[in-house]
Amino acid sequence: MPGSFCNLKKEKVTVSQSTIEPVVQADPSVIAGLDYWRTLPIKQQPQWPDADAVGAASAEIAALPPLVFAGEVDQLRSRLADAAAGRAFLLQGGDCAETFAGATADQIRNRVKTILQMAVVLTYGASMPIVKMGRMAGQFAKPRSSDTETRGDVTLPAYRGDIVNGYDFTPESRRADPARLVKGYHTSASTLNLIRAFTQGGFADLREVHSWNKGFAANPANKRYEALAGEIDRAIRFMEAAGADFDELKRVEFYSSHEGLLMDYERPMTRIDSRTGLAYNTSSHFQWIGERTRDLDGAHLDFFSRVRNPIGIKLGPTTTPEVMKQIIDKLDPEREPGRLTFITRMGAGKIRESLPPLLEAAKSLGVTPLWVTDPMHGNGITTPNGYKTRRFDDVMDEVKGFFEAHRAAGTHPGGIHIELTGDDVTECLGGSEHIDEETLATRYESLCDPRLNHMQSLELAFLVAEELSAAKSHN
Ligand SMILES: O=C[C@H](O)[C@H](O)COP(=O)(O)O
Numbered sequence: 001m002p003g004s005f006c007n008l009k010k011e012k013v014t015v016s017q018s019t020i021e022p023v024v025q026a027d028p029s030v031i032a033g034l035d036y037w038r039t040l041p042i043k044q045q046p047q048w049p050d051a052d053a054v055g056a057a058s059a060e061i062a063a064l065p066p067l068v069f070a071g072e073v074d075q076l077r078s079r080l081a082d083a084a085a086g087r088a089f090l091l092q093g094g095d096c097a098e099t100f101a102g103a104t105a106d107q108i109r110n111r112v113k114t115i116l117q118m119a120v121v122l123t124y125g126a127s128m129p130i131v132k133m134g135r136m137a138g139q140f141a142k143p144r145s146s147d148t149e150t151r152g153d154v155t156l157p158a159y160r161g162d163i164v165n166g167y168d169f170t171p172e173s174r175r176a177d178p179a180r181l182v183k184g185y186h187t188s189a190s191t192l193n194l195i196r197a198f199t200q201g202g203f204a205d206l207r208e209v210h211s212w213n214k215g216f217a218a219n220p221a222n223k224r225y226e227a228l229a230g231e232i233d234r235a236i237r238f239m240e241a242a243g244a245d246f247d248e249l250k251r252v253e254f255y256s257s258h259e260g261l262l263m264d265y266e267r268p269m270t271r272i273d274s275r276t277g278l279a280y281n282t283s284s285h286f287q288w289i290g291e292r293t294r295d296l297d298g299a300h301l302d303f304f305s306r307v308r309n310p311i312g313i314k315l316g317p318t319t320t321p322e323v324m325k326q327i328i329d330k331l332d333p334e335r336e337p338g339r340l341t342f343i344t345r346m347g348a349g350k351i352r353e354s355l356p357p358l359l360e361a362a363k364s365l366g367v368t369p370l371w372v373t374d375p376m377h378g379n380g381i382t383t384p385n386g387y388k389t390r391r392f393d394d395v396m397d398e399v400k401g402f403f404e405a406h407r408a409a410g411t412h413p414g415g416i417h418i419e420l421t422g423d424d425v426t427e428c429l430g431g432s433e434h435i436d437e438e439t440l441a442t443r444y445e446s447l448c449d450p451r452l453n454h455m456q457s458l459e460l461a462f463l464v465a466e467e468l469s470a471a472k473s474h475n
């Protein structure tokens with residue numbers, strides 16, 4: 001697999017030799033285009049103190065093997081095309097900011113386990129395949145509202161994610177360190193390796209995942225979900241009785257994704273596929289462009305318009321149909337199924353007004369992007385004692401608004417994008433454990449935005465499954 005890519009170092013094109021398949025030479029204009037973003041305005045990049053050290057780190061990354069194979073990326077595009085057409089549903093979840101210290105076997109397993117558990121519930125509710133994708137194995141760079149953070153009378157650069165600087169509030173830790181780019185690569189590689197092992201090696205066995213869900217539903221706090229859990233149980237027993245081959249249900253496809261933000265990492269991870277001569281960002285299967293960096297004439301949109309990966313764009317409540325159309329024209333001029341995902345993050349109070357005009361505009365343009373709801377980023381609040389948090393009920397209300405808007409427009413609600421962890425943290429308010437403002441302090445671990453914990457994530461999956469099954473019966 002690695003031999004089928006060429007490494008791109010600066011402007012020079014070197015194509016590695018593959019004995020397995022013929023190598024297609026990269027068109028020089030493709031290579032040159034990949035650096036056009038350097039001429040454009042760019043937001044949310046760190047102030048690296050040492051330009052030579054950044055260049056050296058990027059060159060080192062450019063020489064390392066790709067983390068994903070272009071063929072897997074193509075497969076994901078076709079899965080997302082199914083979701084856009086209403087034949088599948090995307091579940092994308094993981095930390096707001098992964099950390100190097102958090103890349104442990106236990107924490108990775110808990111996140112994968114949570115996503116697998118949610119996926120089983122959603123599969124039942126949707127009666128459709130669930131495309132499983134982690135905000136994992138590369139979600140290390142963060143855009144921030146402010147470049148600096150002030151505590152008392154000390155002001156330092158803001159924490160921009162472990163791939164840039166440290167969280168500790170000292171000048172040394174907050175200085176952007178290019179060595180972190182290389183560590184980001186290796187941490188992504190080891191995380192993805194374990195994800196592949198879990199999802200291919202037997203851990204994802206449907207019956208096992210289902211038995212974990214039975215444990216969730218047996219908890220008296222989750223009584224509300226007992227009936228649905230019972231239905232899933234009967235469905236699985238029916239499959240067993242009918243002779244389903246459960247060995248075939250031990251492995252699942254699982255895709256990696258992160259925000260395509262930090263260009264000194266994304267550019268060197270972008271390689272030319274020897275099969276096609278086209279550029280793929282091999283840092284993950286899918287990248288999205290954030291609400292803060294999706295400027296039409298900016299560096300990010302230009303760069304990601306030139307890679308073959310399926311691309312997500314976050315759309316906040318102020319997005320106009322005209323801007324949406326220009327994004328489509330720039331990123332998906334061919335209107336290729338599965339290429340473009342719109343991840344709307346409007347806020348529970350706004351989605352019912354802000355989403356319908358975009359859905360109507362897409363219909364009148366004759367385009368069918370994949371529509372995904374991110375019910376996290378429009379619902380942030382800060383408690384009087386200083387914790388960034390979100391209310392579970394607001395999150396769920398935005399999901400409901402998303403389904404309502406699609407039902408009214410006759411478009412497909414194609415997926416959910418959630419900040420979650422598999423651990424029992426206390427970062428979001430509410431849920432069946434009734435986490436309140438006092439409780440937040442007991443186990444608040446996120447270095448950026450608050451995540452649903454394991455229980456809250458499963459609870460959300462049961463509620464979304466109800467929405468999905470209602471959406472089915474309306475069709
Ligand atoms: O994850 C999203 C953003 O990075 C985050 O919401 C920004 O948070 P801030 O407003 O604390 O910078």
Ligand SMILES: C=C(OP(=O)(O)O)C(=O)O
Nearest residue numbers: 096290291292314345377
């Ligand atoms: C930064 C994020 O979101 P947004 O761009 O929607 O604010 C995120 O997904 O963590």
Ligand SMILES: [Mn+2]
Nearest residue numbers: 096419448449
């Ligand atoms: Mn976030």
